[in-house]
Amino acid sequence: MLKHLIKNMSTGGFALHGYNEGSLHQRLQLLKASDTFIECLNHISTLNNEQIVIADYGSSEGYNSMVFLRQTLSKFRETSSSPILVFHNDLPDNNWVKTFKTILEFEDSYIKLPNVYFSAIGRSFYDQILPNNSVHIGLSSAALHWLSQPISAPDNCVPSCSNNPEFKALVSKVAHNDLVTLLRQRHKELVSSGRLVIQFLTESISTAASTTIINATTENSFNKGYITEEEKKNITIPMYGRTIEEVQNAINEISDLYRAILFTQVGESRIPGIDNLPDEEKANYVNGLKRLAAASLKGVIQKAVNRSDEERNAIYELFIKEMSDFVDTADVNHWPQYHLLVLEKISS
Ligand SMILES: C[S@@+](CC[C@H](N)C(=O)[O-])C[C@H]1O[C@@H](n2cnc3c(N)ncnc32)[C@H](O)[C@@H]1O
Numbered sequence: 001m002l003k004h005l006i007k008n009m010s011t012g013g014f015a016l017h018g019y020n021e022g023s024l025h026q027r028l029q030l031l032k033a034s035d036t037f038i039e040c041l042n043h044i045s046t047l048n049n050e051q052i053v054i055a056d057y058g059s060s061e062g063y064n065s066m067v068f069l070r071q072t073l074s075k076f077r078e079t080s081s082s083p084i085l086v087f088h089n090d091l092p093d094n095n096w097v098k099t100f101k102t103i104l105e106f107e108d109s110y111i112k113l114p115n116v117y118f119s120a121i122g123r124s125f126y127d128q129i130l131p132n133n134s135v136h137i138g139l140s141s142a143a144l145h146w147l148s149q150p151i152s153a154p155d156n157c158v159p160s161c162s163n164n165p166e167f168k169a170l171v172s173k174v175a176h177n178d179l180v181t182l183l184r185q186r187h188k189e190l191v192s193s194g195r196l197v198i199q200f201l202t203e204s205i206s207t208a209a210s211t212t213i214i215n216a217t218t219e220n221s222f223n224k225g226y227i228t229e230e231e232k233k234n235i236t237i238p239m240y241g242r243t244i245e246e247v248q249n250a251i252n253e254i255s256d257l258y259r260a261i262l263f264t265q266v267g268e269s270r271i272p273g274i275d276n277l278p279d280e281e282k283a284n285y286v287n288g289l290k291r292l293a294a295a296s297l298k299g300v301i302q303k304a305v306n307r308s309d310e311e312r313n314a315i316y317e318l319f320i321k322e323m324s325d326f327v328d329t330a331d332v333n334h335w336p337q338y339h340l341l342v343l344e345k346i347s348s
Contacts (some may be wrong), residue, residue: 022148030199033199041076052085055137125143126178132189187257187345194344196343217297263339294324
């Protein structure tokens, strides 16, 4: 069963090209964690460091991190001139060119603040990616729902929405082990009393616009005969929205390593004000969302459809057309709720 369900053991996340333009909602939710992050910076500055190292796990193309860090670091700069080094992390095939340009070229980038530096690491966050005792604050926003491995639900392309009890038990275990692994890796990297600030998409991920779009597009493409039953089963996006209880179980398992400072719900499930945006701005948002979905579906189709390149590309084009048609009729303003978790390292 396990062998059948887990297609291979490489990382399950996808680098999402076009993410900067299609992620307004993630940005708005992340900005709600600003005060918490500033409080963590203030806490860190009491630890007598020569410099402050921030690691941003799962940054994608960087625009959301850049806006968030501009807001929080400029506030912090009012009271501290400590050198700050930011590491952005994502998978090796992230659009790193865009990340570098985003951080360097935007007028209001955090990099324009005095004594702030940055670098990037293309490596899975399920590995240790920085030396022991080197990170003061770890940040991760809207990324930890990506499992470490591609995993297909027998009845649904998003594992956390499956109604198959055997599969659900299996994937819940994978999600638990992933979170514990990730927290153990971060524990090694953090300095003593360093903090992790994590924003999760929780269980309501099943109602996420992106998830609905993927399910509907897959179903429509199958009904129109573009993909076979087998290919439909192979279409998988290994996202897992953990329940509050599942997150709590992982925190309990590593309670010898971290003190939980905060675990709370943030944000609302609709993008504030989007319904009232002028037509042009709304169209920009919807086009961004389509680009994001199209980009993330490319790798998914490539893995799921075992045919010639020509046929596979043709299927991808049809799939994208289905997705675009669906988005035009869908409620794209709906998004899952988030939870904010702050952990402090209590041992070295
Ligand atoms: C939805 S984006 C979040 C981007 C940004 N943090 C934000 O708040 O808007 C999630 C990112 O996590 C990355 N990701 C998924 N699995 C990963 C892994 N194992 N290691 C590093 N990054 C991963 C994806 O490539 C994607 O860019």
